[in-house]
Amino acid sequence: MSANPPEPIAPYVIGWAxxxxxxxxxxxxxxxxxxxxxxxxxxxxxxxxxxxxxxLFMKLRGRPSLKWVFAGAGFFWLLFLFGLSMVDYGTRSGFxxx
Amino acid sequence: xxxxxxxxxxxxxRQQSETAQLGMWVFIATExxxxxxxxxxxxxxxxxxxxxxxxxxxxxxxxxxxxxxxILITSSLTMVLATRAAKADQQRALxxxxxxxxxxxxxxxxxxxxxxxxDVAAHSVPVIDYVFKPGYRRPTExxxxxxxxxxxxxxxxxxxxxxxxxxxxxxxxxGAFSPSYDAPLEVVGLYWSFVDTxxxxxxxxxYPLGRAG
Amino acid sequence: xSATTAGLPARHPESQSESYLGDEHSLGSWLFTRDxxxxxxxxxxxxxxxxxxxxxxxxxxxxxxxxxYGTLLQPEVYNRMFTMHGIVMVWFxxxxxxxxxxxxxxxxxxxxxxxxxxxxxxxxxxxxxTLSGFIALYFIFIGGDDTGWTFYEPYSSNFxxxxxxxxxxxxxxxxxxTIATALNFVVTTHKLRAPGMTWFxxxxxxxxxxxxxxxxxxxxxxxxMTLALVGIExxxxxxxxxxxxxxxxxxxxxxxWFYSHPAVxxxxxxxxGVVSExxxxxxxxxxxxxxxxxYALISIAVIGFFVWGHHMFTAGISLTSAVxxxxxxxxxxVPSAIxxxxxxxxxxxxxxxxxxxxxxxxxxxxxxxxxxxxxxxxATLSADIHxxxxxxxxxxxxxxxxxxxxxxxxxxxxxxxxxxxxxxYPEMWGRYAAILMFVGFNLTFFPxxxxxxxxMPRRYYTYAPDLQTWNVLSSAGASILAAAYLLPLGYLTxxxxxxxxxxxxxxxxxxxxxxxxxxxxxxxxxxTPTVTERPYRxxxxxxxFTTQDGAHFAEPAGLGLGLGAADV
Numbered sequence: 063m064s065a066n067p068p069e070p071i072a073p074y075v076i077g078w079a080x081x082x083x084x085x086x087x088x089x090x091x092x093x094x095x096x097x098x099x100x101x102x103x104x105x106x107x108x109x110x111x112x113x114x115x116x117x118l119f120m121k122l123r124g125r126p127s128l129k130w131v132f133a134g135a136g137f138f139w140l141l142f143l144f145g146l147s148m149v150d151y152g153t154r155s156g157f158x159x160x
Numbered sequence: 161x162x163x164x165x166x167x168x169x170x171x172x173x174r175q176q177s178e179t180a181q182l183g184m185w186v187f188i189a190t191e192x193x194x195x196x197x198x199x200x201x202x203x204x205x206x207x208x209x210x211x212x213x214x215x216x217x218x219x220x221x222x223x224x225x226x227x228x229x230x231i232l233i234t235s236s237l238t239m240v241l242a243t244r245a246a247k248a249d250q251q252r253a254l255x256x257x258x259x260x261x262x263x264x265x266x267x268x269x270x271x272x273x274x275x276x277x278x279d280v281a282a283h284s285v286p287v288i289d290y291v292f293k294p295g296y297r298r299p300t301e302x303x304x305x306x307x308x309x310x311x312x313x314x315x316x317x318x319x320x321x322x323x324x325x326x327x328x329x330x331x332x333x334x335g336a337f338s339p340s341y342d343a344p345l346e347v348v349g350l351y352w353s354f355v356d357t358x359x360x361x362x363x364x365x366x367y368p369l370g371r372a373g
Numbered sequence: 374x375s376a377t378t379a380g381l382p383a384r385h386p387e388s389q390s391e392s393y394l395g396d397e398h399s400l401g402s403w404l405f406t407r408d409x410x411x412x413x414x415x416x417x418x419x420x421x422x423x424x425x426x427x428x429x430x431x432x433x434x435x436x437x438x439x440x441x442y443g444t445l446l447q448p449e450v451y452n453r454m455f456t457m458h459g460i461v462m463v464w465f466x467x468x469x470x471x472x473x474x475x476x477x478x479x480x481x482x483x484x485x486x487x488x489x490x491x492x493x494x495x496x497x498x499x500x501x502x503t504l505s506g507f508i509a510l511y512f513i514f515i516g517g518d519d520t521g522w523t524f525y526e527p528y529s530s531n532f533x534x535x536x537x538x539x540x541x542x543x544x545x546x547x548x549x550x551t552i553a554t555a556l557n558f559v560v561t562t563h564k565l566r567a568p569g570m571t572w573f574x575x576x577x578x579x580x581x582x583x584x585x586x587x588x589x590x591x592x593x594x595x596x597x598m599t600l601a602l603v604g605i606e607x608x609x610x611x612x613x614x615x616x617x618x619x620x621x622x623x624x625x626x627x628x629x630w631f632y633s634h635p636a637v638x639x640x641x642x643x644x645x646g647v648v649s650e651x652x653x654x655x656x657x658x659x660x661x662x663x664x665x666x667x668y669a670l671i672s673i674a675v676i677g678f679f680v681w682g683h684h685m686f687t688a689g690i691s692l693t694s695a696v697x698x699x700x701x702x703x704x705x706x707v708p709s710a711i712x713x714x715x716x717x718x719x720x721x722x723x724x725x726x727x728x729x730x731x732x733x734x735x736x737x738x739x740x741x742x743x744x745x746x747x748x749x750x751x752a753t754l755s756a757d758i759h760x761x762x763x764x765x766x767x768x769x770x771x772x773x774x775x776x777x778x779x780x781x782x783x784x785x786x787x788x789x790x791x792x793x794x795x796x797x798y799p800e801m802w803g804r805y806a807a808i809l810m811f812v813g814f815n816l817t818f819f820p821x822x823x824x825x826x827x828x829m830p831r832r833y834y835t836y837a838p839d840l841q842t843w844n845v846l847s848s849a850g851a852s853i854l855a856a857a858y859l860l861p862l863g864y865l866t867x868x869x870x871x872x873x874x875x876x877x878x879x880x881x882x883x884x885x886x887x888x889x890x891x892x893x894x895x896x897x898x899x900x901t902p903t904v905t906e907r908p909y910r911x912x913x914x915x916x917x918f919t920t921q922d923g924a925h926f927a928e929p930a931g932l933g934l935g936l937g938a939a940d941v
Contacts, residue, residue, distance in 0.1 A: 068244060068245075068247065068248035068250075069244055069247070071241065071244070074237055074240055074241060074244075075237070077237075078233060078234065078236075078237040081233045082230060082233055085226060085229050085230060085233070088363070088364070088368065089222060089226050089368075091368065092222065092367065092368035092369075092371045092372065093371050093372055094372055095372040096372065097372075100368060100369075100372065101206075101364075104364040104368045105361075105364050107360075107364065108360040108361045108363065108364040111357070111360040112357040112360055112361070115236060115353050115356060115357050115360075116353075116357070118240075119236045119237075119239075119240045119349075119353040119356075120349075120350050120353045120354070128182060128185075128563060129181070129182065129185045132182070132185040132186050132188070132189045133185055133188065133189070135189045135591065136188065136189035136190070136191070136192025136193050136196065136591070137192055137196075139189075139193060139591045139678070140192065140193065140196040140200070142678050142679065143196070143197070143200055143595065143627075143628075143631055144200060144203070146679060146681075146682065146694070146697070146698075147200070147204070147627050149691075149693060149694040149697050150623075150627070150682065150690045150691050150693075150694035151204060151208075152691075153691040153692075153693040153694060154623075154689075154690060154691035154694070155691070157208070157621055157623070167488075167492070168487050168488060168896055169481070169486055169487040169488040169489070169490065169492070169565055169896075170565075175564065178564070179490050179560055179564045179565075182560050182563065182564065183490065183491060183494075183556060183557075183560045186556050186559055186560060186590060187552075187556060189590060189591070190552055190556070190590050190591070190593070190594045191594070193591055193592075193594040193595055194594035194595075194597060194598055195598075196594075196595075197594065197595040197598035197599065197628060197631075198598050198602075200628070201602065201613070201624060201628065204621065204624055205619075205620075205621075208621075209619070286609065286611045287609045287610050287611050288609070297619070298612055298618050298619035299619045301611060301612065301618070301619075302611070302612060302613060302618075302619060302620065305605070305611045305613060309601070309602070309605060
């Protein structure tokens with residue numbers, strides 16, 4: 063709320079550069095024959111990028127607050143959807159139909 | 161959200177601003193589950209039909225997807241610098257940065273439209289115009305269905321964001337914002353960056369598939 | 374849990390008006406209002422309308438089932454009728470019922486705030502609800518939908534003859550309304566509590582609405598996406614869930630029940646909140662184990678997300694996951710049981726006054742217990758194979774939703790009626806209606822447990838002739854129930870014009886909502902209250918009580934005799 067001095071630009075520009083770098087890394091990895099690690103690498107990069115945007119551009123960095131709870135709640139609840147469904151998909155026979 | 165007046169239920173503008181931001185964070189939590197449910201259905205089919213999804217993913221245009229991601233990343237930078245300019249009372253920079261954000265958003269939609277045109281030309285539209293190449297079976301159609309639903313919903317969210325930022329730019333040009341009143345910028349900035357993050361995950365779902373030999 | 378945040382200014386010069394009802398009378402002053410109390414009334418009018426639409430469908434179903442070879446409804450019409458009953462009752466009555474009306478009205482009053490955090494969003498939520506309501510009416514009038522309220526795939530996308538897409542769009546938009554309201558409640562509870570109103574001084578009704586809102590926020594988006602995919606599949610014929618095209622119909626059920634099981638808790642948690650308020654006030658004792666009640670509410674909200682698979686035991690999920698979901702379903706019963714025990718313990722050795730709201734609350738406790746215990750029977754894998762898709766299931770969830778939620782909703786309505794309208798309902802009529810509702814409900818739904826046990830499947834428009842006796846009993850009960858619902862419509866409307874005027878605190882209750890006039894002024898409180906006490910400070914010895922802002926009063930004289938002659 064306080065007026066000047068303005069906060070430094072440097073962290074944002076560095077964050078922007080790192081995000082672009084990760085994008086490049088993701089494209090490069092797509093062409094590497096790493097098999098099963100493909101999805102791990104790509105979703106790993108996506109989560110890293112998301113973390114940078116959340117912490118830096120969406121200003122979550124600093125003291126943990128109520129915002130953290132709600133920022134995390136969505137992702138945390140998705141774990142329930144994925145996790146409990148995987149109990150079924152991991153042990154079910156008969157899908158996919160051949 | 162956009163009225164500068166202090167509403168009756170708040171004690172001061174700081175409380176009002178914090179509350180508006182918390183509201184946006186709660187909304188983002190619901191959006192995470194909205195897109196998350198879609199990615200969940202994708203996830204189930206991708207690991208049920210890995211080869212088919214690899215075949216279909218190979219037909220997507222990774223260059224266009226990457227250019228678009230770079231555009232969005234840059235737009236997040238301009239948006240956050242706009243809120244910073246408001247805090248520093250740099251009115252001219254604020255208007256310029258908001259306009260740049262709108263322009264980048266429109267550029268994304270332009271590239272996306274061009275990509276859709278190429279998808280149509282490649283007969284990748286499920287049911288309406290879909291050609292099964294040799295080895296392609298039904299699940300490739302599911303991939304493209306996910307592609308259009310996910311990118312379409314993302315484009316819709318981005319369009320809403322463009323309208324919101326454009327409105328902010330007009331009000332900024334009228335001098336509506338000051339270091340003591342920038343809550344709408346912060347709130348819309350959160351939304352804008354969140355739409356940006358959604359794209360990271362959609363990118364990982366769509367473009368890298370089936371390229372490594 | 375941080376301490377309170379809102380440091381409101383002590384004086385609000387603009388709130389000089391007498392009551393939120395009396396300020397302005399034009400239609401525009403209602404349709405463009407931002408007052409949470411007026412928006413609550415708007416929601417109340419809307420959901421009352423839909424309650425009777427859904428009720429009419431139920432009446433036709435029960436009338437048809439009097440005869441095993443019923444000829445009242447054609448088979449197709451019968452399917453559309455139970456679908457309409459389900460969709461209207463779930464999304465247009467039960468889910469918004471307590472939160473959007475009582476919650477909207479009471480949350481700011483109970484926490485000592487002047488309004489919700491986002492008043493315009495609150496009004497927008499009602500408009501979304503109304504829009505979705507019109508779409509729902511549209512799909513009903515052009516012929517309805519025959520999928521059942523569950524939209525099961527691949528039937529809904531490939532085989533159903535009804536207007537599936539219109540129904541899905543109605544529910545989709547309705548979901549936005551739910552999310553908007555829930556977001557408002559969560560943010561308001563966090564940010565706008567009066568000075569001194571710490572988390573563990575919040576009335577249990579606020580805790581319940583908060584827990585409900587969390588469930589709404591985290592479950593509803595998944596339903597929205599699921600229905601969007603169903604609509605797309607039906608419109609274009611892609612195979613997202615269709616096994617013939619490579620899809621997995623069980624995936625649909627996973628996504629649907631990830632929302633729709635927590636939706637059960639969306640319906641019943643607010644009812645638990647209402648009942649906690651009522652039981653404490655009419656037993657003149659603090660709620661037994663207040664903190665345990667708070668933790669139980671939150672545990673139910675969270676564990677409620679782990680049990681959705683118990684709707685799918687016979688749908689083709691793996692045995693391993695069925696065992697996991699069964700176990701989870703037993704676990705979620707624990708906090709529910711804690712709540713029942715705590716209500717019972719609150720009543721122990723108390724001097725109970727049997728006013729109409731208390732009769733509804735006691736009805737809730739008993740019927741909810743039966744509904745919950747039969748839920749355990751259904752969560753048992755082997756029993757579920759026999760009982761799945763029979764009337765046992767129908768009876769079970771109606772005990773929770775009608776016996777539980779609707780009873781509590783009526784109880785809350787009677788309890789806060791004087792606060793909302795400034796008038797008293799006629800007490801004797803209230804008691805008659807409460808007793809009639811309890812009798813009618815049991816006669817309607819208890820026979821359905823037996824029918825289900827005997828193997829009568831749900832959703833069939835015909836049945837074996839030897840089951841007729843139980844069906845006739847059930848239909849007879851339904852007619853009593855219908856009368857019991859029409860009765861309050863009559864006397865509550867009457868009371869709006871002819872009811873005795875109410876004082877600020879006719880029941881002698883402790884919440885902040887009773888510390889302002891009945892009906893409250895536009896911005897709720899002339900001065901922002903400061904909270905110094907925990908809730909429910911009733912003295913069991915002499916019935917005296919201390920309100921949350923620290924004022925002590927003797928027991929109101931008229932309590933237990935009706936028409937609250939209290940002078941508080």
